[in-house]
Amino acid sequence: MITFSEQQLKVPKLARPVYLVTAGQSKFDRGFPDKRTEELCIDALTQAAELLNMTPAELKSYIHTCYYGHFADHFGDQLLGEAVIHDRLGLDPLGNIGVKTGGATGGSTLWEAMKTVASGYSDCVLAMGWERMDEVPTDEGNFLISCAADKDWESPLGHIYTGYYAVMAQKYWQVFGKEEESFRRTLAEIAVKHRGYARFNPYAQGPMKITVEDVLKSPVVAYPLRALDCCLMSVGAACAIICDEDTALKLTRNTKNKPLRIWVAAGSHTLRPADRRDMAIPLLPNETADQYKDLEERFPGGGRYPGFTGFLGARMAAWYGYRMAGITDPTEDLDVIELHDAFTISDVQTYEDIGIRPYGEGRTYVESGDCYHTNPHTGKPGKLPSNLSGGLIGCMHAVGATGIMQTFEIATHLWGRWAEVHGDEKIWKSFNRKKPSDWTDLQVKGANRALAISHAGVGSHVTATILMDPDHLLKADA
């Protein structure tokens, strides 16, 4: 049984308020034979400056410290890639450091940036993330990704990360999904939704207009997961600028970007799922112990927590993050979210880990229509739209950039700039992509609070990034 001490459960408190003022990103694609990584990073920083009506040089003059999220050095065959990018961005001799936490690298980079501003060390920090996954063929890429598992105990088993991850999907599928055809269709619905929303995102790598039947007919990768259930392998960059209040007000004066309060919290769990020990479920503010008393009865095999069906790292990131920001019920308090949909089934697992639905009931978030921009059953706005960017399945998974892309996406809703950032014909043309004739404005109207979950592999690292309009805080002293 794993237990926590009082000290370990301290709710983090920032020494001063921290703000996200702007962000930017490059085009995302499977490969960029014609661009070096620094070109993509410069694209991202240039967009961040433009959203503040500034030149990159003007924005750079405010930056004091830099955090660079880049996971897989071995893909690019370049150690100290952070130093290369830092030099090419012309930010020497400022202090900088690299961050590597697998799929959560983007979120972890924001976590570090936030703490640096909160502590007073810096008033303005650049958080930049990227990934270069096109420098080896796909099977060698799978080998390199498998190096993120335990090299002695897991990686030799096929050198395929999907295999280590999907055993958890299988357990969830059988225990909580009860192997029901209706649940399999719900998973497919997620793939249709995310690839469909990606059609309205010019940055997105994998837009597709598909049906549930298309997903169910796609090739099996690891049963019950099929090719269209899985996220993309991507190249691209994303960045965000994190500031104290004075700098935030200066940078956003006379712009459409309102400074957004930001909190980032982090959790972790074993690199090997094999090492997970049994424990009591850490409860979120909208849960009670009583509601899980009969979990094993309702879902035979589901009584072991987190077992192979939940992500303790995600649960703890939400546990700390919600308390930091005053969130008592994520579905009621938040307006839009971006989740780490590495696979359709892990998207469902995350609904439960972060308290959008109780354990065992994640599928109802999709089946109710709550997760859509427009609820398909009622025609009214979805209660809590998720992954309007297209997520990792439809938009991208350029690992080091992913958590920052998600945060940029939710920020555009809070700024009321989603349509401008995603609908501008010039952007579509510059990426050599065709804006669909049925392009739809997915702006969540009146959005004031949002969440992004950044997640590594089998859940070794997870962050929860919360953004709020400062006029709509839930807790005065947050």
Add this chain to the structure above:
Amino acid sequence: MSMFGQVYVKDNQYKIKGDFHHLTPNQPIRDADGWKLLGVTNPRDMTYIHSYGGEAVFFESLSQGKLMATRCDNPKCEAQGTIYQPFRIHCMDCLRKCTVIDMTDLAQKTAKIHTFMVCERSGAFSILDKPIKFINVEFDGVATILMGYLSLGDPKIGMSVVPIFKRTSPTYTILDLSWVPSGTPEKRLPEGFSY
């Protein structure tokens, strides 16, 4: 004549002989339309030298038909008596060195599949046949759940399995441990494996 890189240890120092890398020339990457230079290939073929440290006994034992685990025996630790498989050198709570125990018999009697996945793909350098039947094996009285692969039959949650060991031409990796359904006749085991 080239020779695979080999390593032994003398006086706690690595001694190496043979070829640890192979030279392959770079090749230009050109745009098929216009033949403009876009980049270059960078071939790499390297051999890593890796220490198993305190886990070496686990991997050596597989080649001898034994499944070793560890147990925290620290009377001051809340986790005293906890058995770990995967083998952990130190207890994850008190960080004291665990006791190495032989759990072959326990595995033969109580191993069953906690979850599984049949994977149709593999990464480069994989030597397992596809599809790979990943299984996670639970044991009575063991706190954790070991990942492995099923060599025969179709996996099901709750299915009883037994360990088999590659005692002939072992690889000294986790691949020397595999699993088969309980009751599988020895003559059906894959080449090199035995109970």
